[in-house]
Amino acid sequence: MRTMMALLALLALAGGFGACGGGSGEKAATRASATTTGDRAPSKGPSCAAKGIDRTHLKEGTCTAGGVRMVVANHTSELRLRTLAVAIKNIAAATKRGNATATGTYVVLTLSVRNLTGQSQRFAGETRQIALTIGEAHFGESLEAESSSDPRSFAAEGRTVEPHATRTGEVVFDVPTARAKELPKSGRLFVANWNESFAEGSPKEVGQFRLYH
Secondary structure, three states: OHHHHHHHHHHHHHHOOOOOOOOOOOEEHHHOOOOOOOOOOOOOOOEOOOOOOOOOOOOOEEEEEOOEEEEEEEOOOOEEOOOEEEEEEEEEEEEEEOOEEEEEEEEEEEEEEEEOOOOOEOOOHHHOOEEEEEOOEEEOOOOOOOOOOOOOEOOOOOOOEOOOOEEEEEEEEEEOHHHHOOHHHHEEEEEEOOOOOOOOOOOOEEEEEEOOO
């Protein structure tokens, strides 16, 4: 967890992206420590600011922030990482999902995920390979809302993305209602490759969707 928080803080400081994480609730970016990066080798390449991949210029592309390779896309584009490609199909709000009731507001994202590998893969849910940030707060998925019996959810039991195939499903975040209203102004969705997690270690490559552009 400490490594993850350090990575997010470094991304915030180096790239102006804001913090993200894999917890189930809201955590302020200022609680992260930027002094520990584990044994991850720094990624080399132009900084995000140097390439105009920032909030001011809003360019898309690949750059380096905090020693991590970043792939940044607007929410209307496809985000392609080394092992998967993701597109956002819809963003909605809800207060209930099946038998689950939101503490604040459920932010529900419908995603199309393409598997670029030769093996079946599970996306999101307990893999902790996605995270949502709004302003300086970051959120992990609500596993309670992502029921294993809900066919719409990527967390549904036995639901995998087959090799070189595409699957559409939903991921859900439980966000304080006041924060949820800020999503169109400062929201970001972070994605990691298969077998990499924001909860364990530091992803070597991080994808980011701007939800505000």
